[in-house]
Amino acid sequence: MSELGTKGVSRRDFLKVATLAAGAVGLPAWAGEKMAEKAASSAKPPVIWLHFQECTGCSESLLRTSAPDVAELILGLISLDYHETLMVPSGYQAEKSLEESMERNAGKYVLVVEGAIPTKEDGIYCRVGGKTALETLKKVSAKAGAIVSIGSCASWGGIPSADPNPTGAVGVNKIVTDKPVVNIPGCPANPYNLLGTVLQFATFGTLPALDDLGRPKFAYARTIHEDCPRRPHFDAGRFAQKYGDDGHKAGYCLYKLGCKGPATHANCSLNHFVETPGAWPIGIGSPCYGCTEQKLGFRMPLHATVDVERPTAPGVYLPIRPDHSVVTPAAVGVAGLVVGGLVGAGYVASKKMASDSEKNEQGKE
């Protein structure tokens, strides 16, 4: 807090930032206060960030956040002890930072992993500082308080794991099997998904609810399709048939072009990228290719269509036998009267004739 004070950031401003940060990742407003408190108490959670088979895209996307921005994040909310792209030292000094942080914060630090881990030939396909990714990961994860895989590569292997996967690239959770690993897939992952997870851990010491693939439900429970802005076009059957055709220009649904949205769990359709509304694949007319999903991303052909995972809003669809009833009480009444009248009149006439007839017979006899 004092550091921020020297930077000219007031407590009030900081609170604002913290609240924004909390809001951006779906935590309630009061969480922002807690974050600020925690930050003020100088017990900033330490974070160690490892890079393996990756493109650093996830870090890059983290740089493009503003609530909090990276500076506020790493200076005010967390203690980023090791990050090969952002840290100042390099070489031996960098490694020393890593060792020291691990010792000092054993059992408490958050390990964020970016990039896949090659496993073939004892993992020689990725060596940082002479050590294989496999070794480093095992070592650093052993004493981590929480492990977060950022990006598809760390979550399930990502691009490096695409067929034929020559390096045997796998995600973190295939290496670290004894601890819960939070997967934040995406290529890149949405940085706010990471922020939310980390800040929650930082503030409350808990991890968000995860689905069966270890992904935070707050971001990965729903498919792109369920919240897609172009959904009305899908529902109405308006599709772009080719890139650049009238439908494409009109912003129609990209399903026919191979959009994997209906089978892809992510929140890109809600949180677009670089904080610019519309700056996300579908928004610019490119079909989603399912980068968060191991079965789809870098595996299924870009322009092949997928099954819709949960055909939603069945109430809007027609039932097999729609209801067509239209009977009014007045009609029933009148028709009843007519039939009843005829039958009644016939009965009365018959009786009268019968008694007349009998009288005649009696008269004759």
Next chain:
Amino acid sequence: MRISRRSLLKGAVAAGAATAVVGRAEAREKKEVEAEAVGMLYDSTLCIGCRACMTKCKEANSLPYDRSADGLYDQPNDLNGNTKNVIKVLTAEGGQTAFMKQQCMHCVDPSCVSVCMMGALHKEGEGTRHHEGEKKGSGIVLYDKGTCVGCRYCQLACPYLVPKFEWTAAFPLIVKCELCRHRANPKKAGPLAVANPACCEACPREAVVYGKRSELLAEAKRRLAAEPQKYNGHVYGEQEGGGTQVLYLAAKGVEFKQLGLPELPEESQAYFSEHVSHMPYLNGITPIALYAAAAFVVRRNKKKEEAEHHEEGK
């Protein structure tokens, strides 16, 4: 009295003999699928319920959008006078959803064609009225509004509840899918020269495809054989009601009657109805023979009456 009864008997025997001599005429043959019959194959397991087919159908057939009772645009709640094609959903108890596309089945032996008095509903190129540009063989059931009297017998007869009527029009039509015959491209080879259904063109999953019925049936069977765990093991329309040219596949655990496709015997209702009603007629011999017999008897009776009358005096 005895004389007239004898005359009646004589007349009837003569009529009967005449009919026997003419021979047993088969009142009606069973209809077979034509070699060049075209149709569609709808695979419910591929359908995602996007309803592109519904939109495209409206566009291709220049159909107006449906409106709710208070005049607002709304989706149709069934096939109706504005809608030739609908997607319906079956929500089974286990949460399993299955989609169902409903439109004209283009039956091999359609009930609607059998009952239509003046042949307004007819299979392409067949029927009693000559229709310009139609060629026999595709088996598409077409509608000629020029001959239709709007009796709506077709609505009664169709077991799939397909033909719909414009109830609120002063000059109403019967409305049903005609396989987009008007979109046929004569320059193309194969079935597209005959028809080009918009729904098949629009479908992003190729859940409904167009082609020759024989090829579609083979394809359906191939799918059943290739993935028996995916399908319920039966191609609907192969035999039902005499067979239909639009075939259906459904997912395992989904029965066709749940999708609204009725269980029908192999014999078409058209065959049954025409056979039963025509058998006594023997191609028209019976009424003529009976008329002759009746006229004979009535005249005889009349002459007898007059003779009795004269005898009694007056």
Next chain:
Amino acid sequence: MSGHDHPRAIRGNLFDPLMKICLGLFVLAVLVMAYRFYAGVGPVSAMSDGYAWGIWEPVNVVVFTGIGAGAYSTGLLCYLLNKGKYHPLVRPAVLLGAIAYSLAGSSIIIALGRYWNVYWLFLPGVWNLGSVLLEVAACVMTYVMVLWIEVLPSVLEGAADSKYPFWSKIGKKWGPALEKAMPFFIAAAMILPTMHQSSLGGLMLIAGPKLYPLWHTALLPTLALISCLSMGYGAVVLLTNILKYTWKAQADQRLFADLSKVNGGLLFLFVVVRLIDLAVHGKLQYLGVFDFHLFFFVLETALFLVPAFMFFSKKVQRNRGLTFGAALLSVLAGALWRVDAYLTAFNGGDGFEYFPSLGETTVTVGMAAIGVAVFLFVARLFPVVVVEDARDHSHVGAGRVQAAAGR
């Protein structure tokens, strides 16, 4: 020509209260019909895609023509089987038939959606011979003409007796000419209804999957034919008795009793044929399903059997009122069977339900009313009804009156 057993024009006040009521009801119907032509069939009726015929076909066409089958059934007895004693019943029955069939025909025009195309019916070249409805339409059209030709003798007789020489010349000239040609029309009047009355039953053959099994059978045409004859006999008994009470028409109870025996036989035949057919096709199991279909089936069967038994009871045969009541039941039986086959046993589709709307009921009632009005009109002006002479006793001698009733 004979004296007291000959039909004569009733005369009297053409616009009596009954006529006025009938015309009033008809005017209401015309208003509905006018709106139908403007707004379409939908707004005036409860018809829908599932129940496309409403009551205008089953009632206005099928039931009315069943009632009008009195011309057919009495004609068969009188002209074919040469039972001349029934002759006094013929003219009113024929008029009833002509009117009933005309009502049926006009109702069809109202019910048709594209009525202007009905001219195709006159071009046999486009006839789809597979259609049962076509057979009905063509046959009914022809039969209506034949029926009105059968009414012509009354008209020509009335013309012949007219004060005006113009009409009496026409009547005297064309009357006898028509007499000579009559047998050919009478024969047609026997064949045509045989064809279309059975076809009216046959209309529902094609609706197999939608018709409840207790009604759907290959014998629908046969059952329709049997019941139409029965309805015809019943209608004639009803009609003539009503005429007796309004206009003192000759209404020989002995005649009715004999006629009703034929009717009774037909009623039994209907039930027997139906039950055997159900048994042969293994459908008796449906009699164990307690739903509203069974209710109607039982009601129908009761309506067929009760009058059948009644007709064969000596007590009923002696009693005009009981015969009348039984005849009414027999007409209701046939009517109910028709309404059931077309409506209650017909499942137009789940989600569809039907009950006649006010508009439909108005038109049906109005059509019946105008039918009554036309009957009154013709009977008053032309010799249709045989009126009881004041000298005659109302009792019936065995055979004497009948024997003399040659013309």
